[in-house]
Amino acid sequence: MTSPRPFDPQRALELAARTFEIEARALLGLAERQREGFPAAVQAMLECRGRVVVMGMGKSGHVGRKIAATLASTGTPAFFVHPAEASHGDLGMLIGGDVVLAISNSGEVDELAAILPAIRRLGVTIIGMTGKPGSTLARHSDHVLSCAVDQEACPLNLAPTASTTAQIALGDALAVALLDARGFREEDFARSHPGGSLGRKLLMHVRDLMRSGEAVPRVEAGASFSDVLREMTRKGLGFTALVDADGKPAGIFTDGDLRRLIERGADLRDLTAGDVMHTQPKQIPQDALAVDAAGLMEQHRITSVLAVDADGRLVGALNSNDLMRAKVI
Structure with missing residues (x-):
């Protein structure tokens, strides 16, 4: 050499x-x-x-x-x-x-x-x-x-x-x-790449990531305002879902809503859940792809969505932290 x-x-x-x-x-x-x-x-x-x-x-x-x-x-x-x-x-x-x-x-x-x-x-x-x-x-x-x-x-x-x-x-x-x-197709590619980002986006559904059962913050629409606050505090997701008699989402109340009420000087003692909730909360089918939930949050500039079953009943809750932990976003 x-x-x-x-x-x-x-x-x-x-x-x-x-x-x-x-x-x-x-x-x-x-x-x-x-x-x-x-x-x-x-x-x-x-x-x-x-x-x-x-x-x-x-x-x-x-x-x-x-x-x-x-x-x-x-x-x-x-x-x-x-x-x-x-x-x-x-x-x-x-x-x-x-x-x-x-x-x-x-x-x-x-x-x-x-x-x-x-x-x-x-x-x-x-x-x-x-x-x-x-x-x-x-x-x-x-x-x-x-x-x-x-x-x-x-x-x-x-x-x-x-x-x-x-x-x-x-x-x-x-x-x-x-x-x-x-x-x-993309779905076929994802099945052979479950550990990759595409696999996570195309194979992971809302039901795989959502909080369910007792972990979902919920009260009936007629509950007192103090019940809303206690439920929101216990579940630690920054919101409480309000459901009707059939268990379907009727509204939502978030910690941001609470701050705005306090800033306005509202009298909170006599309020009910129905007085403070936002009607028509953003919801997504539990069988939807998790990436679709991420898109819904981004579109409406929110950090959480409610998951519902085929009959529209509340079955879960999903927030942006859940999606980030799963590396969907």
């Missing part, structure tokens, strides 16, 4: 720009290389009765893991199998009806070439992603995807750079075509 040259920031920027330009050209050229192999590969994955098994060695293996993860998260069951481990038992992970997506830029990597005949004997469809249409991988494949690039971004034209970028992009293209063909 030769001694390093003095660091030149300008040269580093020039090499970065050159890398971006080469890889951008590689991606643009990739579209021109996709012919009947791409739609045939998508159709094979759509008709797959088992799983998509992704394989690759070295850098192609790292890309393969990413492709398998992207497919799995967008509606196509997939996992990665290391070719070297496959020849020592992991080939047993494959079953009839699977589709193998084998990735190799040269198409000649020994560990992958060695197991291709065994994979074919399993009756598994093989999709080869390679930069060499005449390679061993291409010859053993039912469908071939070209990931060929004119040059690597590496100044020596050796290190996999533009070629791995092309592989990643081609894997993304497969995933996008498949999710579109499957009619994959």
Whole structure:
């Protein structure tokens, strides 16, 4: 290894720009290389009765893991199998009806070439992603995807750079075509990402977060003003719901309303709940999405909403702190 040259920031920027330009050209050229192999590969994955098994060695293996993860998260069951481990038992992970997506830029990597005949004997469809249409991988494949690039971004034209970028992009293209063909929706994405922000927004309902039962501050509309204050103090949500004889919300009284009454010098002794409540309180079905409750609060500049059942009866209460704790907002 030769001694390093003095660091030149300008040269580093020039090499970065050159890398971006080469890889951008590689991606643009990739579209021109996709012919009947791409739609045939998508159709094979759509008709797959088992799983998509992704394989690759070295850098192609790292890309393969990413492709398998992207497919799995967008509606196509997939996992990665290391070719070297496959020849020592992991080939047993494959079953009839699977589709193998084998990735190799040269198409000649020994560990992958060695197991291709065994994979074919399993009756598994093989999709080869390679930069060499005449390679061993291409010859053993039912469908071939070209990931060929004119040059690597590496100044020596050796290190996999533009070629791995092309592989990643081609894997993304497969995933996008498949999710579109499957009619994959936001709700489906959320189900495979329950821990992410989208999952929380699309899977969490009001009933999952609301205070319910004795935790809901409520009094009858005819209750005394002192009963309203005691209930609001006990439950600590900064408001009390007022319900009619059927248990449906008739109004609401908040700590802000209390401050305004005191500022006006109102005589609080003879007031009833009905005298001070706001009618038509904001409410939301308990089966609504929590994100819809957040939108309702934001729209009306309030911090709490009442949750009701299908008959309109009060069953819960939800405030902005509940939504923040659940990371809905």
